[in-house]
Amino acid sequence: MNATSGKPFTQRLEATASATEALLLELLADKPLENEIIRPQRLLEAMRYGSLNGGKRLRPFLVVESAALFDVPHSAALLAGAALESIHCYSLIHDDLPSMDNSDLRRGKPTAHKQFDEATAILAGDALLTIAFDIITRDEIHPKAEVRLKLTRALARASGIGGMAGGQMMDLAGEGRFGDKTPPDVEKLQQMKTGALLHFGCIAGGLLGEASVKDYAALDIYGKALGEAFQIADDLLDLESDAATLGKPAGQDDALGKTTFVTLLGVDGARQRLKNLVSKADEALAGFGDRADVLRATARFVAERQN
Structure with missing residues (x-):
């Protein structure tokens, strides 16, 4: 049973964020695991700095809520969500480096390379990426090795050359x-x-829940629409908001000469596309009925967020 069931959207989001925070802290404990030798303190501190005390934890929330459609145990979904969040946090640490976006501020505090140094920040990101695959392969995620393999492969492809890293290169x-x-x-x-x-x-919830082809396809469409909606909202915020609200420098896209949905479509065009994507996400979930109301609310939240 999902520990957040019955709560309003905001409370569910906050409950998953708190649970993810506690789990990440546990996963980044001082004591080495089997086949580890020691966990260097400075590296652990940088990993914790880059992954704790910040963010809405939207990505693990999506895992938890998509998994809830199939009655996946909350603890298993949360563990898969922690693996995903580890990769997200690694990407932020590396994104902020001088050789990438050269940002000094993240979530209202100095970025990891400013708080520590560049070498430590790089290694902290490397270690968060690596621990994600330790987490996603754990037996507690799912009793079937085949399901854990599918999850691991999907996470690797979302993170790597044909996913996030490839997108960063582009x-x-x-x-x-x-x-x-x-x-x-x-x-x-x-x-x-x-x-x-x-x-x-x-889609992680569908993989964990061994969803039917039809249900998996619905989550696939929803996830693609949500991802694009998130980026358009992000582009608009970068243009229209400020550093105090965002917790990071504003106007970065323009300063770095990035081509975004806003530069491509204009502000009005981007807003219309954002509206259409929320509708598409909603329609994709029709087969789940009111069980998917939280995911519908998530799409609206992504489109309307202020930071």
Whole structure:
């Protein structure tokens, strides 16, 4: 049974965030696990700094709520969500590095390389990426090794060359980092860089619940629509908000010369596309009836968020 069942959307989101925080703290404990030798304290501190005390934990929330459609045990879904969040946090640490986006502020506090140093930040990101695959393969996730394998493969592909990392490379190329500036295919770029991990959060519940082909396809469509909606909302916030509200520098996209949905479609066009994507996400969930109301509310939350 989902520990947050029966609670309003905001309370459910906050409850999953708190549970994820506690689980990450447990996973990043001082004591080494079997076949580990020691856990260097400075590295642990940097990993905790980059992954604790911040964020809405939207990605693990998507895992928990998509899994709830199939009555997956909450503890198993939360563990899978923690693996996903570890990869998300690693990506933020590396994104902020001087060689990438060169950001000094994240979630209202100094970025990891500012708080520690660049080498420590790089290793903290590496270690968070690696521990994610330790977590996602654990027996507690699912009794069937085949299900754990499918989850692991899906997470790797969402994170790697054809997913987030590949999207980041396309983003840098679009800034002109490697020669002539060539505007990227924004839709594919954002499906990879931002959308891939959000999409995984949605299909993970279907994988954990051994969903039917029809139900899995519905979550697949929902996840893709949600991922694009998140990025469009992010592009609009970067243009229209400020650092105090965002907890990170505003106007970064324009400063770095990024091609975004807003530069491609204009503000009004981006807002209309965002509205259409929320409708598409809602329609994809029709077969689940009111059991998917929380996921519907999540799509609206993503579109309407202020930070």
